[in-house]
Amino acid sequence: MTAELELYDVTIVGGGPAGLYAAFYSGMRDMKTKLIEAQDELGGKLLIYPEKMIWDVGGVTPIRCDRLIAQLIEQARTFEPTIVLGRQVTGLQRLDDGTMTLETDNGEKHHTRTLILALGYGVPRPAKLELEGADRYEVTNLHYTVTSLESFRGKRVLLSGGSDAAVDWAMELEPYAAGVTMVHRRERLGGHEKNVRSVMESTIRVMSPYVIEQLHGEGDRIAAVTVRRVNAVGEPTEETERLEVDAVLINHGHPGDFGPIADWGLEREYANIRAYERMATSLPGIFVAGDTASYPNKLKLIAGAFNDAAVAVNGAKLLLEPGAPSMAYVSSHNGLFNERNKALAAKQRS
Incomplete structure (x- = not known):
């Protein structure tokens, strides 16, 4: 059954800022990518505050949350990753060849070589007012x-x-x-x-x-x-x-729920998952990024989520190809963008 499944280099679980940037950056690393999000739309916790203004994204002037989500999604789709919405990952099976099969709550299976958990704090659910009625x-x-x-x-x-x-x-x-x-x-x-x-x-x-x-x-x-x-x-x-x-x-917080992933045996630190070198977790082939990750001097900003995502993708790439460069070439010197840059330049001239 697993042999019939399409095999991906990396599967990202979570469609918030960390997951979306990981989907973009994995394309820069020429990795076959899938993103699975439990909610019916991308954006993660940002969806809770669509009209909130965000000031602290580097190089971006104050921007409404819903606009930032739209831009993150557009960027994430640059290299055409497979995106699956409305599916919560429930099960993990390791195969003899070292790959993994993920199962979602509707029984679907997804075959991957590596995994990045960008769960935020889990599926966000607002803490309700605890008064009868x-x-x-x-x-x-x-x-x-x-x-x-x-x-x-x-x-x-x-x-x-x-x-x-x-x-x-x-x-x-x-x-x-x-x-x-x-x-x-x-x-x-x-x-x-x-x-x-x-x-x-x-x-x-x-x-x-x-x-x-x-x-x-x-x-x-x-x-x-x-x-x-x-x-x-x-x-x-x-x-x-x-x-x-x-x-x-x-506004009493939005405690998240990792669901069955919490029972996979990942090393935890409080409500988060412990991250090691290159954002690796305690389980082989599984990496973590964004609010889900816990490590010393963690930067709890969207900028920090982007950094975590890139480091996690690089970790996955080097696990699959130990001789690969340690990071992607910067976009200004990356051949992947040559044709796109020409198209953008032509559009600006017209």
Whole structure:
């Protein structure tokens, strides 16, 4: 059965920034490439924040998340990798010839010589508000992400959370909303210092340490929220306040799920997979990149994910061809781009 499967040099599991860049870079290394993504669209965790502005990608001026996704996908398709969507990898079988067969949740099999895990933190699922009956408002005005800033225009927004993402959303929402109130269970917000200072100097009301205690509904919508102050160890105090709201946004993180891959025996470090030289894991032929990877001095930026991806691809290439160059030639001197460069130059002249 496996002999009938098309054999790939590398299979990338995960379609976020690390996986997409790995798909591009493996083309630069002239590797036959497949990418498998559990969700029905590419983008990974970036899909959660389509309207968020991203400032820290090298050489790219501030760009909306959805636009960055589109550009990453376009780049990933440069060398025409095979892309499989809506399939979660569940099983791994090692064959006598050293190759691997992957099985997905629908029973499909995929044959590969090497594997790069670019899972992010797993399939992202928002941490839900743990209050009885909260789910009934998810179809109206209880939100776990922002897909349209315009939909919050003129509304009184309560945002629960204090992470980088929550701080960013508060600042994004401020020009649109009638008012933004942030509720955070810790004394201090946890975002980058500059962004936290911007929030504290803005019109955004920050209530910390507070937690949401009760939702007050009118029909199928939340009309008000009771929040309660907590002490330094998170225990409730007697101090409460009722806030009239038009929308509630919950940003309590997006814990991921590696699914059955978590049971493959990969060496783990906290919630991540331990990476060694050339982004190799503890299992032969399997590499890791992006947020999934754990190693000293890890750079938790999209730029770091790109670097991880290239190093992992180089590791896979050298495993298959020990005599190959240690890295791809830079694009300005890479013959793979000669014809493409001529086409681009002609287009710019026309």
